[in-house]
Amino acid sequence: MKSGIASMTEPEIRLPDAEQLVVSSSPHFHCGNSVAKIMLLVILALLPACLVAVYYFGVAAFRVLTLCMLFCVGTEALCSKLMKRPLEINDFSALLTGLLLGMNLPPGTPSWICLVGSLIAIGIGKMAYGGMGQNPFNPALVGRVALLVSFPQAMNTWQIPGMDSVSGATPLQELGMLQQKALAGDSAELNEFLQNIPYGDYMLGNMGGSLGEACALALILGGIFLIVIRVVRWQIPVFMIATVAVCSTLAWLAKPDLCAPPQFHLLSGGLILGAFFMATDPVTSPMSRLGAILFAIGCGLIVCAIRFWGNYPEGISFAILVMNAMTPLLDKVTMRKPFGTQKKAVKNA
Amino acid sequence: MSKIFRFHGGVYPPEEKLASQAGIQVAPLLEKYTVPLQMHIGAPAKSLVQKGQKVLRGQLLAEPGGYVSAAVHSPTSGVIKEYGSCLGVNGTQWPALIIESDGEDQNQEPMPPISDWQNTDPKILLKRIEDAGIVGKGGAAFPTHVKLSPPPDTPIDTLIINGVECEPGLSADHRLMLENPDQIIEGALIVAHILQAKNIYLGIEDNKQDTIELFREKTASTGAPQVYSLKVRYPQGAEKHLIYALTKRKVPRGGLPLNVGCVVQNVASIYAIYDAVVNGKPLYERVTTVTGNPVVNPGNWLLRIGSSYADALKLAGGLKEQPAKVISGGPMMGVSVYSLDIPVTKNCAGLLFLSRSQLSQFQSKACIHCGRCNDVCPMRLTPGMLGIQIENDRFDLAEAWNVLDCMECGCCAYICPAHRPLVQHMRRAKTEVIAKRQAAEAKKSS
Numbered sequence: 161m162k163s164g165i166a167s168m169t170e171p172e173i174r175l176p177d178a179e180q181l182v183v184s185s186s187p188h189f190h191c192g193n194s195v196a197k198i199m200l201l202v203i204l205a206l207l208p209a210c211l212v213a214v215y216y217f218g219v220a221a222f223r224v225l226t227l228c229m230l231f232c233v234g235t236e237a238l239c240s241k242l243m244k245r246p247l248e249i250n251d252f253s254a255l256l257t258g259l260l261l262g263m264n265l266p267p268g269t270p271s272w273i274c275l276v277g278s279l280i281a282i283g284i285g286k287m288a289y290g291g292m293g294q295n296p297f298n299p300a301l302v303g304r305v306a307l308l309v310s311f312p313q314a315m316n317t318w319q320i321p322g323m324d325s326v327s328g329a330t331p332l333q334e335l336g337m338l339q340q341k342a343l344a345g346d347s348a349e350l351n352e353f354l355q356n357i358p359y360g361d362y363m364l365g366n367m368g369g370s371l372g373e374a375c376a377l378a379l380i381l382g383g384i385f386l387i388v389i390r391v392v393r394w395q396i397p398v399f400m401i402a403t404v405a406v407c408s409t410l411a412w413l414a415k416p417d418l419c420a421p422p423q424f425h426l427l428s429g430g431l432i433l434g435a436f437f438m439a440t441d442p443v444t445s446p447m448s449r450l451g452a453i454l455f456a457i458g459c460g461l462i463v464c465a466i467r468f469w470g471n472y473p474e475g476i477s478f479a480i481l482v483m484n485a486m487t488p489l490l491d492k493v494t495m496r497k498p499f500g501t502q503k504k505a506v507k508n509a
Numbered sequence: 510m511s512k513i514f515r516f517h518g519g520v521y522p523p524e525e526k527l528a529s530q531a532g533i534q535v536a537p538l539l540e541k542y543t544v545p546l547q548m549h550i551g552a553p554a555k556s557l558v559q560k561g562q563k564v565l566r567g568q569l570l571a572e573p574g575g576y577v578s579a580a581v582h583s584p585t586s587g588v589i590k591e592y593g594s595c596l597g598v599n600g601t602q603w604p605a606l607i608i609e610s611d612g613e614d615q616n617q618e619p620m621p622p623i624s625d626w627q628n629t630d631p632k633i634l635l636k637r638i639e640d641a642g643i644v645g646k647g648g649a650a651f652p653t654h655v656k657l658s659p660p661p662d663t664p665i666d667t668l669i670i671n672g673v674e675c676e677p678g679l680s681a682d683h684r685l686m687l688e689n690p691d692q693i694i695e696g697a698l699i700v701a702h703i704l705q706a707k708n709i710y711l712g713i714e715d716n717k718q719d720t721i722e723l724f725r726e727k728t729a730s731t732g733a734p735q736v737y738s739l740k741v742r743y744p745q746g747a748e749k750h751l752i753y754a755l756t757k758r759k760v761p762r763g764g765l766p767l768n769v770g771c772v773v774q775n776v777a778s779i780y781a782i783y784d785a786v787v788n789g790k791p792l793y794e795r796v797t798t799v800t801g802n803p804v805v806n807p808g809n810w811l812l813r814i815g816s817s818y819a820d821a822l823k824l825a826g827g828l829k830e831q832p833a834k835v836i837s838g839g840p841m842m843g844v845s846v847y848s849l850d851i852p853v854t855k856n857c858a859g860l861l862f863l864s865r866s867q868l869s870q871f872q873s874k875a876c877i878h879c880g881r882c883n884d885v886c887p888m889r890l891t892p893g894m895l896g897i898q899i900e901n902d903r904f905d906l907a908e909a910w911n912v913l914d915c916m917e918c919g920c921c922a923y924i925c926p927a928h929r930p931l932v933q934h935m936r937r938a939k940t941e942v943i944a945k946r947q948a949a950e951a952k953k954s955s
Contacts, residue, residue: 187919
């Protein structure tokens with residue numbers, strides 16, 4: 161050990177200027193993630209499906225998607241102004257809501273319906289509850305369902321890809337109509353329909369339906385991307401799709417001449433879009449993993465109930481909205497025991 | 510080698526161990542030392558010296574102020590200039606003795622070495638640890654003699670040596686282990702002898718391969734302590750989680766490691782125990798990392814207790830640029846300070862300087878209920894929900910949702926995409942809940 165007092169006053173040694181030091185609570189590091197990044201990644205994951213929609217439905221699809229995004233962001237900006245709150249459209253959540261709303265509309269939706277849907281989605285579905293993070297229901301689905309019950313005519317005019325002016329039915333609607341016929345005694349058409357289901361077309365999006373229901377393949381790719389980069393948890397899509405698969409398999413095994421096979425239920429309609437992109441909305445789905453699993457199973461069961469017995473051919477929106485309402489309860493009942501909780505009460509020595 | 514168990518949650522912050530290859534350097538003698546009397550949990554130490562009195566290195570300056578307290582020794586020879594106060598790391602004034610060096614660095618006659626500790630009564634060894642003023646050097650600075658004195662009806666079968674050093678940036682424990690393996694192994698055996706523990710485990714994170722290999726080599730013939738390589742994951746070094754990783758035992762809520770037959774000691778404390786028992790040397794110096802991008806020469810120094818942070822920074826060559834933040838400890842649980850006049854204490858493992866680009870300053874936003882905080886919370890709490898409850902001053906709900914189990918490791922705030930100050934919320938709620946409980950207690954007893 162060196163003895164003697166070291167001279168430690170050399171002028172070149174620089175010490176900090178205390179005035180410029182930041183003092184704050186720990187932790188002092190952050191992982192760098194942000195709400196805006198999450199929203200942008202979801203939008204990115206939706207892009208392939210959007211491109212497919214534009215490919216099949218042309219300018220009509222592009223118009224609906226852009227208008228919905230524009231109107232949603234505009235509505236949020238307007239509401240923030242009226243509510244005298246800081247403008248937070250830079251978190252891109254309104255943009256995502258707009259995109260999802262657009263993907264839930266038929267390709268030929270009139271512009272004014274896009275506007276009404278956006279006003280309802282953001283105005284009533286989100287901002288009325290206090291904005292980001294406060295809404296109990298998925299705003300895009302609130303918008304879609306409000307439009308569905310208010311303007312059933314416009315919301316049920318489906319274009320068949322490639323045939324601009326022809327409107328037809330979605331596969332689920334067709335199945336529903338044919339099932340009615342079969343129950344009335346005429347099962348020939350149903351048999352033919354069931355035997356010639358064009359799964360390849362469903363997979364690629366070559367069928368009637370809302371913009372986002374179209375291409376299952378693009379949606380699955382986007383969804384897997386989100387799971388791999390851990391933006392959404394795998395539990396919700398996997399358990400929701402699995403529940404629908406199990407229920408539809410059971411129904412099909414029970415009545416093979418009346419019910420469609422499970423792969424029909426998985427690929428037609430909005431299940432893939434709903435399971436990967438709508439049910440996984442963090443704000444309106446449970447925070448706990450067990451809660452998320454119960455939520456997803458609930459969604460799947462309600463979807464099947466509506467598809468099998470309901471008046472509507474499609475039930476994804478309703479199923480997710482109903483389960484959104486259950487989210488706080490699910491979070492409460494699935495609250496975990498902290499680390500170190502004893503299985504049996506320890507006797508106080 | 511038995512199985513290692515993975516605890517729930519955790520995060521992977523950047524390691525930033527800039528000083529891990531820098532050998533420990535002995536700090537030169539300073540002109541002045543400011544020795545705080547409260548460097549530990551428990552009662553402050555009681556000063557035994559007068560202003561103007563001449564003291565020697567290692568001389569007892571202050572005796573423990575109670576059972577849960579620790580002695581304080583002089584870092585060098587010199588004169589007590591003042592019995593005053595100094596700025597503490599928590600921002601309050603601490604009572605402190607200010608010692609002016611005489612430059613001689615004269616050593617007091619050391620306490621008699623106990624080389625035959627195997628055949629010494631554990632009580633005598635415990636007394637030595639108490640006399641040497643040893644406290645937990647890893648973080649909380651809990652007096653070691655108390656920690657090593659479990660109630661007689663609580664047998665301890667396992668001693669765990671904590672060489673994890675999971676805080677980013679710090680490398681003091683790493684260097685200490687690498688440069689003093691024999692002393693640490695013997696220290697571990699001494700503590701195991703005191704506790705009569707039959708298992709001795711040493712847990713090291715696998716970013717310190719050199720240390721793991723060295724200890725495996727050293728213990729190949731004896732098997733004590735058993736060396737465990739742990740996957741890097743913060744907070745692997747948290748006491749309860751280290752116990753779980755090595756033994757699968759879960760410390761009960763509100764309980765202590767001794768409830769599951771374990772005692773955990775940081776390697777630096779083990780080294781101090783070795784020094785006290787075998788060399789008769791009290792605790793008046795420690796290895797501290799001075800690091801960070803703005804520092805000219807990041808490194809590890811053997812500093813006397815009572816050196817100021819500014820002295821430590823000067824040893825590292827000062828700064829290349831103005832830092833944005835100065836942290837006592839690591840970036841996950843350390844305390845940011847606004848002055849370098851704070852003295853190095855017995856539990857000060859590192860000084861970290863962050864540059865402006867490393868600063869994480871954000872506007873916090875509304876919770877989006879994504880549940881990432883649930884996923885990473887090692888205590889399996891629900892930090893996001895707790896944060897909302899606490900923002901609304903619902904401390905009753907926070908209490909019911911187990912806020913008191915929070916150990917403030919910072920995983921939730923680290924991962925939160927809405928940049929919510931969750932640890933700050935938890936601290937506030939814990940303070941409120943404890944105050945409420947104490948008030949209820951006081952009312953009951955009056």
